[in-house]
Amino acid sequence: MPYFDAASAAPLHPVARQALLASLDEGWADPARLYREGRRARLLLDAAREAAAEAVGCRPDELVFTPSGTRAVHAGISGSLAGRRRVGNRIVVSAVEHSSVLHAAESHTAAGGTLTEVPVARSGAVDTDVFAAALDSGTALACLQSANHEVGTAQPVAEVAEACRAAGVPLLVDAAQSLGWGPVEGGWSLLAASAHKWGGPAGVGLLAVRKGVRFAPQGPSDERESGRAPGFENLPAIVAAAASLRAGRAEAAAEGARLRALVDRIRARVPELVPDVEVVGDPVRRLPHLVTFSCLYVDGETLLHELDREGFSVSSGSSCTSSTLTPSHVLRAMGVLSEGNVRVSLPAGTAAEDVDRFLDVLPGVVAGVRERLGAPASAPAAGAADSASLVVDALGRRCPIPVIELAKVIGDVPVGGTVTVLADDAAARLDIPAWCEMRGQEYVGESPSERGGVAYLVRRLT
Amino acid sequence: MPYFDAASAAPLHPVARQALLASLDEGWADPARLYREGRRARLLLDAAREAAAEAVGCRPDELVFTPSGTRAVHAGISGSLAGRRRVGNRIVVSAVEHSSVLHAAESHTAAGGTLTEVPVARSGAVDTDVFAAALDSGTALACLQSANHEVGTAQPVAEVAEACRAAGVPLLVDAAQSLGWGPVEGGWSLLAASAHKWGGPAGVGLLAVRKGVRFAPQGPSDERESGRAPGFENLPAIVAAAASLRAGRAEAAAEGARLRALVDRIRARVPELVPDVEVVGDPVRRLPHLVTFSCLYVDGETLLHELDREGFSVSSGSSCTSSTLTPSHVLRAMGVLSEGNVRVSLPAGTAAEDVDRFLDVLPGVVAGVRERLGAPASAPAAGAADSASLVVDALGRRCPIPVIELAKVIGDVPVGGTVTVLADDAAARLDIPAWCEMRGQEYVGESPSERGGVAYLVRRLT
Incomplete structure (x- = not known):
């Protein structure tokens, strides 16, 4: 396990x-x-x-x-x-x-x-x-x-x-x-x-x-420990x-190099295996054993549960894990996507086979969570484009729903049109701009919403 | 051991x-x-x-x-x-x-x-x-x-x-x-x-x-442990x-009663076996496993060392142990003798034979330390009584020397005469009055000494 x-x-x-x-x-x-x-x-x-x-x-x-x-x-x-x-x-x-x-x-x-x-x-x-x-x-x-x-x-x-x-x-x-x-x-x-x-x-x-x-x-x-x-x-x-x-320390050089290669494998393979993923952190100047990535349209807690069911113990900086409703301050400070966040940190002695099995299991787990949440397919739908601007009301909905709702309708406005997402979940402030960056759309900015929460404005570019 | x-x-x-x-x-x-x-x-x-x-x-x-x-x-x-x-x-x-x-x-x-x-x-x-x-x-x-x-x-x-x-x-x-x-x-x-x-x-x-x-x-x-x-x-x-x-706890009633009896044995036997000892603390309302006594004319550190050589690990509230030059604040607050102080606290399971062996060894150990320090015999010497008052200079001498010097000369003044002890060791303030109480002499009081330190005045009554 x-x-x-x-x-x-x-x-x-x-x-x-x-x-x-x-x-x-x-x-x-x-x-x-x-x-x-x-x-x-x-x-x-x-x-x-x-x-x-x-x-x-x-x-x-x-x-x-x-x-x-x-x-x-x-x-x-x-x-x-x-x-x-x-x-x-x-x-x-x-x-x-x-x-x-x-x-x-x-x-x-x-x-x-x-x-x-x-x-x-x-x-x-x-x-x-x-x-x-x-x-x-x-x-x-x-x-x-x-x-x-x-x-x-x-x-x-x-x-x-x-x-x-x-x-x-x-x-x-x-x-x-x-x-x-x-x-x-x-x-x-x-x-x-x-x-x-x-x-x-x-x-x-x-x-x-x-x-x-x-x-x-x-x-x-x-009087103990120098008074400290x-x-x-x-x-x-x-x-x-x-x-x-x-x-x-006696084992650190060899084991560090081995885990570094395993982490490199995860860093390379996850984006190939799972659509709409952002691998975060410096790829080179980094700890040997640790890698973090975030998956669009996935909530962190469900992802951890599903991975746990598959036998993998990982942690997450997403909001919507049981102990917090705000995303990790680290991800926030970096300005990266926080939803569907997974941190993998390999203990010394981790078997390469276990990493391979993780890579085997992950795509299905993420797809399953997305399907249950009604996440959109990867490419924006070529929608009817009948309106130049749309408003999505995600007030009261938790991460990742506001982003999912945005992604569902972005294809319904013409290129140059806008989508306004109303949301009061703390993760939206981080994840809507991050989504825009990942999907090549323009994040225009936020303003207070008349109906409570925040209105996030997004312009369709592609 | x-x-x-x-x-x-x-x-x-x-x-x-x-x-x-x-x-x-x-x-x-x-x-x-x-x-x-x-x-x-x-x-x-x-x-x-x-x-x-x-x-x-x-x-x-x-x-x-x-x-x-x-x-x-x-x-x-x-x-x-x-x-x-x-x-x-x-x-x-x-x-x-x-x-x-x-x-x-x-x-x-x-x-x-x-x-x-x-x-x-x-x-x-x-x-x-x-x-x-x-x-x-x-x-x-x-x-x-x-x-x-x-x-x-x-x-x-x-x-x-x-x-x-x-x-x-x-x-x-x-x-x-x-x-x-x-x-x-x-x-x-x-x-x-x-x-x-x-x-x-x-x-x-x-x-x-x-x-x-x-x-x-x-x-x-x-966030852990209720924030405390x-x-x-x-x-x-x-x-x-x-x-x-x-x-x-499952063993506490039986083991507590057993250790209580062992401690009672120590409390009773030590004053019989060792002259000039004060057993301190409440004899009845007390912890089952702990007893403390102080031995006149003995320094705590040497006593601990000698008991350690005999295989007994005990502690002491005396000054003159390696870490402190002032006697325990507990003994001070109680107003009891601090020199030659020994705390015996028996772990669960202590064998009665070990307590007996301690009682066998202790008198010789105390006598040996006293002999090396030149402590007086138990009764005051019937001295020449040529002077009605004497001054003993114990400035710069550590516990138990000031008390030993006092005991050596008390027989040299007539009944009703006085001995003034000059001392700058912190333990003297506790141990000179305690000695007077133990030996039936009158502790008159202290005053600053012209030569530094404190002058402690004692009147011979017996």
Whole structure:
């Protein structure tokens, strides 16, 4: 049963499992204690810290273990903002950061701080010059992920770190998606990551803070982990996390190349096999194991269910999945189609046959969903063209219905005629322009609708 | 090799180990996902929450899992203080709370809040009337442990909860030390605990917040665990925590009675076997498995080392242990001797023979340490009594030297004469009065010393 959602949580690496078992016996005591069980725990903790620091590329005393990647990001951001309070209160982040970064930034603005979101290109990458231009003398901290968690695009971290250094601003890198594949290059100041993304256990994140970076831990004081991560150390999991990071790195070059080729196959084949698909993210500067595409006229939740029935576990940035009614902020920032969105992220060891079977199954699944939703055929129907403009009322209808309704009638207006789609679903704002771009039609713009919601105006060009 | 420090961290319960192993295979995926691995993880999480809630005595939707007991306390305190910000900014805590509570309270005062510390009796217990008197109309939150972590004394939680209810103040109970032995009685509002104290794994705490209690989670928002505990769920450890809580409870009545008898044996035998010992804490209203005593003329660190060499792992609230130069705030609040302090906390399953061997070994170990430190014999020497007052200069000397020097010369002054001890070690302020009480001498008081430090005045009575 192929699990293709490593970017959410990777299955436990065998080495992590072994290390966890061994340290359940050896590492359950309090490493601050002086008796033998405590000393043994301390040795394990020190060794884990050294191994993790080596993999990160920092000194052991620069690295602390946290209870999760999210907590590492929160502690890193709050600590460095507080440490540089006198410099200013601006935080600069890319628009496609992980929600843990964006939520920490929102928490900062709720407390009176200022936030600048740096936009991204359609590939999902920031432009170094644009990022650099956002840094000002009142900027306390900049944050940039090493690679995006939803579309896989690698960010120009080394270049942005250089720009940050020139501006005297520390850069926090969220390396959650990439650390298993290799160290983050460049002169970053802080780095956060999460063990369960690289095949380690849940319950372990890490935060590296370079010597010389101003840092003032927030919240109640605690003597453990340099005062940066309160609470009893989750030692067996920490040992397992460090061991699996090291083990995964030993395999990373070969396995990364193998998965990269599998992803290339998906990137190439999906548009050939499935009509009306947009594969998103940078095709080259990207994570080895992750690819995302969106299918017109499909809703994400149904697609996930159908793929799950076929045995494939994937995730989606579409709205209309059970937990959200708005499309992923990443897809929105990129300006790409969000409907029928599928993220495939291959865990280490994924069999090529499983990828092939996914490619076999996908076209039928998408076609089935489209058929049930009454999606139009790929080419616009050569309609009667009796009216130069039409209005489609999709108020109260969820993604992908507004786009489907648009596609159904576009052939009914003459070339040069317009279709106005009335919709109140959040995804329409993203998906109607994306549809126009994919189908060679002109997206004219939006205006408030008298009947509630928004009126999206589209002109038929072909 | 007997490990007698269960109050720091209990060895993993066999059921916890089994459950952890099973859920490493079944529970590594993201429980928010819709595919089968995610649904399986969600089922495990829901079942663990139900089991834990049953053991706590609350509804499952009142309970969240946190990364540690410390984080549960921090989140519980900050969330309820924020939720009742309009009522007032006072937090009331007992003087003997765990450091996680005291640090959270300090963090509150650093942000402008007010703190009232309720004193305790020599037994370590608060008086309900005194606690109730500290609650005023501006009190946002009160905190009381179920039982003390250093001396084992049980607090009158049900009575204090009633007083809090009458005053309209929510009560947070830190149940870290007692939850494995049984639910906390009474009408508490919030409850925090820590799995590695009951034989569960590290990396799991729990926080219960009763419906109707005003609560506003602090820090960056997160959709998991009702917004009260950010970060990816540490599911295998959560499952193991819940399973071991349930399993431990099934054994708690019988095992608690057995350990209670072993502790009674220690409480009775230690003063018979070792001269100049003070057994502290309430002898009856107490945790079943924990006993603490202090030995005059002994330094805690050396005592721990010697006991470790004999194979016994215990902890100490003395100063002069490697991590601190001040005695435990608990012993200080109780006003009991802090030097030569030993905490014995027996894990479930402790063999009676190990306790007997401890009682065999202890007298020789204490005598050896005393001999090396040049401690006086138990009775004051019938000295020459040539001077009515003496001054002992122990400036720059660490615990227990100031007390040893005092004991050496007390016989050199006549009955009615005085000894002044000059000392700058923090423990002297606690231990010189405690020595006077133990030896039937009069502690007159302290004054600043002209030569630095403090002058402690003692009058010989016997």
